[in-house]
Amino acid sequence: MIHDYHLHTHFSCDADASVEAMCRAALARGLKEIAITDHVDFTPEDPCYRYFQAEKYWAATQRCRGKFEGALVVRVGVEIGEPHLYPAEIRSLLAAHEYDFVLGSLHWADGRPLFRSSFFDGLGLDGGIALYFEELARLAEEGEYDVLAHMDIVRRAAYRRYGLRELDLRPHEARVRRVLRVVAERGKGIEVNAAYVRKGIGDPGPSVQVLRWFREEGGRIVTLGSDAHRPEDVGRGLDRALEMVREAGFGRIAMFERRRVRWLNL
Ligand SMILES: [Zn+2]
Ligand SMILES: [Zn+2]
Numbered sequence: 001m002i003h004d005y006h007l008h009t010h011f012s013c014d015a016d017a018s019v020e021a022m023c024r025a026a027l028a029r030g031l032k033e034i035a036i037t038d039h040v041d042f043t044p045e046d047p048c049y050r051y052f053q054a055e056k057y058w059a060a061t062q063r064c065r066g067k068f069e070g071a072l073v074v075r076v077g078v079e080i081g082e083p084h085l086y087p088a089e090i091r092s093l094l095a096a097h098e099y100d101f102v103l104g105s106l107h108w109a110d111g112r113p114l115f116r117s118s119f120f121d122g123l124g125l126d127g128g129i130a131l132y133f134e135e136l137a138r139l140a141e142e143g144e145y146d147v148l149a150h151m152d153i154v155r156r157a158a159y160r161r162y163g164l165r166e167l168d169l170r171p172h173e174a175r176v177r178r179v180l181r182v183v184a185e186r187g188k189g190i191e192v193n194a195a196y197v198r199k200g201i202g203d204p205g206p207s208v209q210v211l212r213w214f215r216e217e218g219g220r221i222v223t224l225g226s227d228a229h230r231p232e233d234v235g236r237g238l239d240r241a242l243e244m245v246r247e248a249g250f251g252r253i254a255m256f257e258r259r260r261v262r263w264l265n266l
Contacts, residue, residue, distance in 0.1 A: 002242060002253050002264060003033040004235050006079070006103065006149065006191060006225020011038040011057045013048040015229040019060045020067070025231035027072050033255060034234075035075035035101045036061055037225075040093060042086040043108050052078075058097045075256060077101030082108060083143035090144050101256040103191070103225075104145025106153065109135035114153050117160035125162060126171070129154055133175040140182045146259055147223050148183055150193035152206040165202040169210060176210060181217040189221025189254055190214055192244060194237025198226075204241040211248035221254040221261060242266075 007022050008015040017025075019036060026034045038057060041048040061076040068074055076099055083090055083104045094102070109132050112119045120128040132154040140148060158164045169176050183190060192211070194204040211222070224241045228234045245253065246266060255262045 001029060001031050001235055001238055003035070003224060003255060004031055004226050004228070004238060005035040005037070005075075005077070005101065005147075005223040005256075006193065006227045007034055007036050007234060008038055008227070008229045009036060009060075011052060011060070012229070013039065013051040017231050019064045021231050022228070022234060023064050023068050023072055023074060025234040027068070029235040031072065031235055033073040033075065035077040035256065037077040037079040037101065037103050039081065040078045041081040041107075042089050043082050045111070045113070046081055046107060048081070054093060054096055075100035077103060077256075079103040079105050079149055080145065081105050082139065083145055084139045084141070087144065094144065098258055100258055102144065102146045102259065103149040104139060104143045104147070105149040106132070106136050106139050114157055117157055119154070119157035120161045125158065128157070129167070129169075129172055130175065133172060133179060137175070137179050137182065140179045140186075140188075145188060146256060147189040147191050147221065147254075148179075149191055149225070150195065150205065150227065151179065151190050152210065153193075155196065155201060155205055156199070159201045166207075169207070173213070177213055177217060180210070180214045180219055184214065184218040184220070187221075189223060190219065191223045191225045192241040193225050193227050194241050195227035197237030197240065198233055204237050204244060208244050208247050211244060211250070215249055222250055223254055223256075
């Protein structure tokens with residue numbers, strides 16, 4: 001297993017494990033490098049709104065970095081919700097500490113929660129998908145991030161509402177490509193997120209099809225993330241995620257140190 005670049009600890013409102021417990025789980029899974037990426041949310045409706053404690057988080061992650069030195073590389077990241085909407089808050093967050101890695105996420109679009117079936121109220125499936133990718137394009141263009149997290153997260157609400165295990169994005173190709181193009185042009189990346197696997201929704205996402213579109217649009221930077229919120233889920237689904245990246249024709253995976261890319265050839 002190459003790395004796991006999307007992990008949560010009790011510094012996120014929706015997880016209970018310590019940083020150390022997640023690091024130990026990563027070692028036990030045979031991982032050599034991880035990024036801890038706890039939630040930072042400035043959207044008032046979000047359950048994690050202003051939950052993040054930057055100073056305590058920094059101290060705890062630095063402690064583990066030292067403790068596991070030589071056995072496990074621990075990168076310190078954040079998963080920022082709707083970064084395009086809160087530029088000033090994010091500037092001061094990122095100025096305070098030298099983070100290695102920033103995930104940009106869309107959990108809300110136009111006041112609608114992407115993790116609930118009610119996301120589609122009054123929109124229908126295609127209307128909801130269109131609204132999601134329109135908002136994601138704004139995030140991709142204007143937000144501060146290194147890698148766009150779970151860029152097909154609308155699958156989660158589609159599964160809850162319509163029972164869909166896969167989402168055919170071909171009817172929305174132009175919208176999806178617009179997002180991928182701007183990510184590529186800005187020199188940013190996307191992740192293959194494996195949370196869908198443990199949620200019983202299907203393969204990691206986005207699909208091989210979307211990963212191919214990303215390559216065609218000039219995208220190079222791809223990371224892998226289990227999005228584990230518990231130690232037992234660290235690394236879960238990433239074997240399949242790696243297969244998908246290879247299938248889409250990528251020859252390397254990106255790692256980050258102080259927000260600069262290092263490459264690992266596959
Ligand atoms: Zn997320
Ligand atoms: Zn996450």
